[in-house]
Amino acid sequence: MATIQKYRERSNVQRNTTDWNAKLPNPKTHIRLLTILPGRQIEELRCTCSTISLDDRPKYNALSYVWGNREAKAQVTVNGVQVTINKSLAGALRRIRHEREPTVIWADALCINQDDEDEKKYQIDLMHRIYGECENCLVWMGDIVVKGDSSVAAELAARAALNAVRIIAGQPHDQDLGWPGQYPVATSVDGKGLTAGAALQSMMDCEWWQRIWTVQEVCLPPKATVLWGPLEISFQTIMDGASYMVQPDEHPQRNNIFDLFQEGTAMYPRLHTSPYTIPVLSIAHARLWNQSRTDSLYRLWRFRDRRSTYPKDKLFGIWALLNKAYLPDIKPTDYVLDIVVLFSRLMISLLRSLDSLKPLIGWRGERETAGLPTWVLDLAQPEDSACTSDFWTHDIAWRQFHASSGLPPFKPPAKQAEDLTLLTLNGIRVDKVATILMDLRHTRECLWRHGFEDALKGQAGKDDIMYQYNNLIQGKFGENRERVTDESWHGEA
Known part of the structure; x- marks a missing residue:
């Protein structure tokens, strides 16, 4: 408890006794902060809500948790008003609460008006400051349960x-x-x-x-x-x-x-x-992305398998970590856009910023978003789908081979077409690919050249090293996962 106690002693946020969910003076700079009033474990949760500008450098902790089962509810009193919240958040607030001292935190479900779409889009753009300027992020894993036992x-x-x-x-x-x-x-x-x-x-x-x-x-x-x-x-x-x-x-x-x-x-x-x-x-x-120039395509793929309630959160859920230089046509205010329009704009933005067709490589398998054009990357991965998106192997090949040697350089579309189902490109049509040099999916040398041998050593047998590499880089793990047959190396170009 030492970490949390040290923070309590330094908190300087002033309370606000007005309506806890009142409109923010400026949603681009202001946030709400929650003060958890002291109490014992068995006592009801009582809080006050404050509105403050981040430019005033308030001292607070930020909460990171999952909403959990939306049907499981609990009650908390905020500025004298009974508010219904998820049990997951209630558990976190009880864990953080001190018996004698008030505690100031930022928690999304209470500090963002979830019914105000206009406020939400501006607060999304503030996430880099809300979490980046907090004194400590409190990551709530929930109550301890081991093999069904909570004793x-x-x-x-x-x-x-x-x-x-x-x-x-x-x-x-x-x-x-x-x-x-x-x-x-x-x-x-x-x-x-x-x-x-x-x-x-x-x-x-x-x-x-x-x-x-x-x-x-x-x-x-x-x-x-x-x-x-x-x-x-x-x-x-x-x-x-x-x-x-x-x-x-x-x-x-x-x-x-x-x-x-x-x-x-x-x-x-x-x-x-x-x-x-x-x-x-x-x-x-x-955590090192802010120190690197990794493109946003790579960053989007790295956490594509993580789950979200809304498909657009696959983009905006890591918005603060993305390299905005690769997303010139996307803004946080686009959160209100239709999902098909948003993903189509994202794809055009990636094609233009990378100045290549690289965003088109490597996606395979089921598509979750209805009405999405076939050339658009679907960030919404089906919940029960296997790991069928073989992006990383193709990325290695992309960097090592050039089938267009001597041809004019790629010219991305200058702007988004009015018809979002169409991607208009200029190119040269060729016949079927008859022979390939080698299949990189089973080539260990390519992994060694990219520095992954040490990370993989001891993780798998030699014959399965590429499969483990894909799992490693995408955050996938589990038993009895079948390998995917991908015919992408042969076919019409």
Whole structure:
């Protein structure tokens, strides 16, 4: 609780006793902040709502959570008015609340008028400031449940799991590690199988890791703290632990900690750490985007598999992390556009900014958005679809081969056609492709040249390295996932 307590003592936001959901003076600069009034765990939630300009540099924490089951409701009093919220948010507010001191936070469901589309589009453009200028992002993973158990035994297993991560990351940990001996054991002392490994898997199964909005929420702040039930751990420690898990040879003194993953083998000790390392390292990589010139196409593909309630959130959910130089025709105010119009504009913008046909490569499989032109990338991936979007393999080929050598350079469309179903291009028609040099999907050398060998070493057998590479880069993992047959290397051009 030290991190949250330090913040409480420094908070300087003034309360506002007017209507809690009153119109913002200027939605481009002003936000609402929620003050959670002190109280005990069993007492009702009472809050006040303030309106303040970010230019005044208010001190607050920002909350990152998932809305969860929309049918599960709870009540909170805001400025004396009873407000219905999701149970997930209520749980987060109770976890953050202090018994004696008020706590000031920003939480989207209460701090943005969800019924005001005009306000929402401007607040989306403020996300980089709302999260980037907060003192700390509080990441709420929900209550602790391990293998369906929410008892004290589950909490002990969760505590052991977080201590294991701290040890791997080389960080200070609790005096009582939560397991007998020096390292966590495969079976807990209570005999229920609530091990540190099972608890860590339960934390990674939390929906927070699957939602699109949570990516920028944890990437933008100067620091973030994960709250899991009554426990907490620095997000930096979680990232450090993941980095060391894929580089254990550099830290042999911590290798024995891997036996908390019960299915690991002596030959491939990291094989079953991927449910932890892949989503964590994907976020760690995204946190560096502001220091790189990675194009927005790459960034959109990297988190395309994350879920969202509305398809347009696949774009605006990571808007603050995108390289706007590659999206000259898109603005946050476009949030109100029809989804077909929005995705079509996005595709034209990518074609123009990249000055190539690269945005057309690599998408395969089911299409979710009705009425979308076939040449437009559908960011809305069906919930139950397999990983059929083989973008990354084709991206490697795109950078290594040029079939248009000697031909005039590509000229993207100067502007969006009135008919959004049409993409008009100039080109030269050729016949069928008779022969290809090699199939990059099974070429390990191309991975080595791009620096992924170390990340993949020990993750899979040699014959399956490309499949694991695709999973790694897209944040995909799971058992019994069939490989996709892709005939894109042969056909009419």
